Each structure stands twice: as structure tokens, then as C-alpha cells.
Amino acid sequence: MRDHQPQPVSLQQARRLFAPWLDAPAIVLAVSGGPDSVAMMWLAARWRRALKRGPALHVVTVDHRLRPASAQEARAVKKLAGELGLPHRTLRWTDDKPSSGVPAAAREARYALLAKAARRAGASHVFTAHTRDDQAETVLMRLSRGSGITGLCAMAPQTERDGIMLARPLLEIAKADLIATLDKAAIDFAVDPSNSDPRFTRPRLRRLMVELAEEGCDAPNLARLAQRLRRADQALQLMAEGAERFLALTGADPRDRRGGWDAQGFAALPAEIQLRLLLRWLDRVGIEGPAELGKAEALLAELTEAIAASGKPGAPRMRRTLAGALVTLDRGRLRVEPAPPRRQSGRGGCTTS
Numbered sequence: 302m303r304d305h306q307p308q309p310v311s312l313q314q315a316r317r318l319f320a321p322w323l324d325a326p327a328i329v330l331a332v333s334g335g336p337d338s339v340a341m342m343w344l345a346a347r348w349r350r351a352l353k354r355g356p357a358l359h360v361v362t363v364d365h366r367l368r369p370a371s372a373q374e375a376r377a378v379k380k381l382a383g384e385l386g387l388p389h390r391t392l393r394w395t396d397d398k399p400s401s402g403v404p405a406a407a408r409e410a411r412y413a414l415l416a417k418a419a420r421r422a423g424a425s426h427v428f429t430a431h432t433r434d435d436q437a438e439t440v441l442m443r444l445s446r447g448s449g450i451t452g453l454c455a456m457a458p459q460t461e462r463d464g465i466m467l468a469r470p471l472l473e474i475a476k477a478d479l480i481a482t483l484d485k486a487a488i489d490f491a492v493d494p495s496n497s498d499p500r501f502t503r504p505r506l507r508r509l510m511v512e513l514a515e516e517g518c519d520a521p522n523l524a525r526l527a528q529r530l531r532r533a534d535q536a537l538q539l540m541a542e543g544a545e546r547f548l549a550l551t552g553a554d555p556r557d558r559r560g561g562w563d564a565q566g567f568a569a570l571p572a573e574i575q576l577r578l579l580l581r582w583l584d585r586v587g588i589e590g591p592a593e594l595g596k597a598e599a600l601l602a603e604l605t606e607a608i609a610a611s612g613k614p615g616a617p618r619m620r621r622t623l624a625g626a627l628v629t630l631d632r633g634r635l636r637v638e639p640a641p642p643r644r645q646s647g648r649g650g651c652t653t654s
């Protein structure tokens with residue numbers, strides 16, 4: 302294992318990290334009171350002060366009211382934001398809490414509140430303080446669920462939600478460096494006990510990572526894997542778009558009853574591109590949300606066999622439903638259409654989903 306010697310993040314480094322957002326009109330900093338987001342607030346405030354121009358910064362804390370200390374933590378963030386000359390708002394999660402899946406519901410509510418706060422502040426972006434360690438944990442979590450290439454890309458540096466860009470400027474920074482930054486500046490932060498509660502997956506993975514790191518499977522390597530896969534994923538996505546335009550030349554779009562793609566042309570594409578096209582059309586046409594990767598792979602394997610056999614006499618037609626879409630192979634044409642409504646009883650016999 303290569304030991305990482307924690308280093309405070311310098312102003313010069315902060316300038317490089319935040320530079321892509323220099324021309325944003327305003328930015329909401331999502332600050333929970335934990336070390337990562339407090340360090341982000343401190344660094345962004347120094348960056349903004351040194352610039353003497355750039356986006357207006359607004360600090361927002363969401364009080365989920367799940368722990369007795371949460372209101373006090375929000376007040377501590379407000380106090381520090383004030384000392385740094387930044388406006389601060391606390392938004393409370395007032396919805397009824399679900400009986401299960403509280404962390405996921407809290408996350409969903411948090412992002413909705415942050416997007417609302419951004420719109421109100423005229424901000425184009427919300428910054429969260431996800432670190433390289435969070436990225437590595439996400440990769441491990443996805444690995445343990447058998448994710449494919451796209452899933453293993455883990456968190457993107459920037460994504461869009463409800464017209465607001467969610468940016469993660471610290472995704473390449475080690476958590477230990479952010480803590481060293483706060484230590485050096487003598488700034489206090491909150492410690493959320495649920496971050497080490499073994500009932501949750503992430504804390505368990507965090508513990509596991511200490512052992513994995515001994516074998517070289519450490520946060521820098523896992524985060525690097527995510528970065529490399531993101532590059533590959535983007536390239537494959539472009540190839541899939543090109544292949545789709547090419548297939549469109551061989552027939553109408555796959556929803557068209559009289560058209561559809563030329564099945565042999567589809568089968569000649571690399572398997573990964575076929576899979577991406579299938580997933581894309583299932584998503585566009587189906588009404589049940591994205592198809593599961595494993596199910597789409599199984600369907601593609603069946604299609605590949607059926608297309609190979611389709612030139613032979615007596616080759617059967619193929620009809621399968623998945624994720625609310627109907628995939629058919631008939632007389633050399635491949636179609637993906639909305640699935641007809643399901644029959645209440647009886648044996649349909651052609652359902653893959």
C-alpha cells in the first residue's frame with residue numbers, strides 16, 4: 302500500500318479545481334457541516350475572495366431532522382458562513398418520513414431542496430463536496446452489485462437535475478487532504494455518527510477498503526478506474542449514436558411497424574454497441590423505466606441466436622417484452638415498440654421481463 306500523506310489543499314489548487322465555474326452567475330454550496338463540505342465552503346470562499354470577481358456564492362444546509370444534533374450543526378455552518386462573508390440558508394425536510402428507505406428518501410428530498418434553493422438564488426450550479434474516497438466507495442458498491450461499464454463510471458464530475466447543474470469539484474481530492482486543510486485553518490466540523498454505523502453499506506465498505514488498500518486496491522486506483530471507464534463509456538456512447546444513424550439508413554426507426562432495422566446490419570455491430578442500442582430503445586419506447594442490464598443482455602443473446610437462424614427455412618419469429626417494450630424479429634427486421642397492455646390472466650408465454 303502506498304501511504305497517502307495528507308496535505309492541506311492550497312489556494313492555487315483551489316483555483317484550478319473551481320476554474321471551470323468562473324463564469325457561472327451564482328453557485329449554491331451544499332454544506333452539511335461535515336468535514337468535506339465545510340472544507341469546500343472554506344476553499345470556495347478563499348478562491349472567491351482572491352479572485353475579486355466570479356460567481357456569487359450561497360451556502361445551503363438541509364436539516365433532515367433525523368438526528369437531535371442536526372439543527373445545531375446547521376447553526377454552526379451558518380456561523381462559519383457568516384464569518385467567511387457568505388449568505389446561508391437552512392432548509393428543513395418537513396415531509397413525513399417513510400418507514401423504510403429513509404437515507405434514499407432524504408437524499409432525494411435534499412437534492413430537490415437544493416435545486417429549489419439554486420433557482421431562488423439565480424444559481425446555475427449546486428456544488429457538493431464528494432471526494433475521491435466517496436468515488437472509490439461508489440465503484441466498490443457498484444462492483445458488488447455487478448454493474449456494467451456505465452455503472453462503474455460511478456459519479457460524474459457534473460450532472461443535470463431539474464435544469465440545475467450538480468457539480469462535484471472535489472472528486473479528485475482525498476478526504477484526508479480536506480481534513481488537513483481544516484486542521485491547518487483551525488476550523489471545526491461535525492461528525493455524523495451514521496457515517497461509521499455498520500448497519501449501512503457505505504461504512505461497511507469503508508472498513509473493507511482499509512484491507513483492500515493493503516493489496517493496492519486503494520481509493521486512487523478505484524477512482525482512476527472510474528475515470529478511465531468514463532472515457533471509454535463516452536467513446537462507446539458516440540459509437541452507438543453513429544451506429545444508430547447508420548442503421549437508420551437501412552430502414553425506418555425501430556418503432557415503425559412497416560420498417561424497423563435490418564437485423565443482419567444490427568448483428569454485424571460489436572456486441573457492446575448492440576447492447577447500448579437495445580437499452581436505448583427499450584428506454585425510449587418502454588414505459589417501465591430503464592431495463593435491467595442483465596435482462597437486456599439475456600434478450601440480446603436470444604436475439605443474436607434468432608438473427609443467426611433467421612436466414613434458414615422455417616425460422617420462427619421472435620417476440621419478447623422487456624421494461625414495457627415489445628421487441629420483435631420478423632422477416633429480417635428488428636422492431637422495438639411499446640408493449641401491448643398485459644393480459645390479466647392466462648399464459649402469455651412471451652414475456653422476458
Ligand SMILES: Nc1ncnc2c1ncn2[C@@H]1O[C@H](COP(=O)(O)OP(=O)(O)OP(=O)(O)O)[C@@H](O)[C@H]1O
Pocket residue numbers: 331332333334335336337338339361362363364365411428429430431435493496
Ligand atoms: N444535509 C445536507 N445539507 C447540505 N448539503 C449536504 C447535506 N448532506 C450532504 N450534503 C452534500 O452532499 C455531499 C455528500 O454527502 P455525504 O452524505 O456523502 O457527506 P456528509 O457525510 O454530509 O459529509 P461531508 O460534508 O463531509 O461531505 C456533501 O459533501 C455535501 O456537499
